[in-house]
Amino acid sequence: MPAKRQELNFASFPLHSCGGDLQLIGIPMTDTVLNVSGVSKRFGGLQALSDVGIKIERGQVYGLIGPNGAGKTTFFNVLTGLYTPDSGKFELAGKPYQPTAVHTVAKAGIARTFQNIRLFAEMTALENVMVGRHIRTHSGLLGAVFRTSSFKAEEAAIAQRAQELLDYVGIGKFADYKARTLSYGDQRRLEIARALATDPQLIALDEPAAGMNATEKVMLRELIDRIRKDNRTILLIEHDVKLVMGLCDRVTVLDYGKQIAEGTPADVQKNEKVIEAYLGTSGH
Structure with a gap:
């Protein structure tokens, strides 16, 4: 043998019994x-x-x-x-x-987090979430290069959504803090906010x-x-x-x-x- x-004492574990307010965007049910x-x-x-x-x-x-x-x-x-x-x-x-x-x-x-935190350390918390949100954007490279009106409107909407998600996970007050300055637990929350940003x-x-x-x-x-x-x-x-x-x-x-x-x-x-x-x- x-x-x-x-070693685990399963009998000591409380069980979840099967049984909000973050709006779901564009998700078929x-x-x-x-x-x-x-x-x-x-x-x-x-x-x-x-x-x-x-x-x-x-x-x-x-x-x-x-x-x-x-x-x-x-x-x-x-x-x-x-x-x-x-x-x-x-x-x-x-x-x-x-x-x-x-x-x-x-x-x-499918959005995922990693056991070893993978954030952009020198970017702010808000910017990290915005990166996650960009997978759902439509303006494209030309819009970004020429700063078209549609690109600017989309960027404003992305920033607003990112702030909402930071508030949702409980770290909204740290929006302008660089990711590396956050506590370990708050960095985990930031990863979850970034995952949620992809809808x-x-x-x-x-x-x-x-x-x-x-x-x-x-x-x-x-x-x-x-x-x-x-x-x-x-x-x-x-x-x-x-x-x-x-x-x-x-x-x-x-x-x-x-x-x-x-x-x-x-x-x-x-x-x-x-x-x-x-x-x-x-x-x-």
Whole structure:
């Protein structure tokens, strides 16, 4: 029997019970936001993912968990165009999409954050959010070069929307601060605001609670709850299983690239395969 991989007392975790005010712009309403199946990915001799699939309904917070090396980040990177899958079927809001590049996935309607914060450090918070919003602009390069009236009007609208989003995530007063001067927790919030600026069908959060203190985690949970109540849809990778179990409507568990469980937090916590994977008693 191998050494224990990660000890967890599932019984101690409070569960989210399935059950706003940020206006949704230009988002068609379909019940199923993300539907992927048969996703596989190999790196040389390593089978990183094997026939993985998830289905996320609109307004859900959907969790993806698993021990270290389970394939969570690989799956995330496949969904968002960083890795090309070996196989798989991908649908976003009922339409097929191919995760072949980050920019095409973003235009299709998936916005993501990263475990390692990726902001423009020397730009202001407002400018960082405006960058995210530009994926939905129409004026084009010529408009920017010649500063046409339509370009100026669009830039003003983008700035207004960016300020609204900063207010929404709770850092509106820092609009003119450079990103590098913000606290760690506020930088995380800024990343989420920038993701929201693209009007995504799906927001993919890669370990947003990593490195946060207890107070920052409470504030993060409140923000994610608020986003859910505004009918946004979130896919969450997170090592903090307590946070996942308290927030998510449904959870998928990966282990060694395979999907070993899927269901409500209550169902997943009772699943013997999940307990074995985390306690290292599965015989791997």
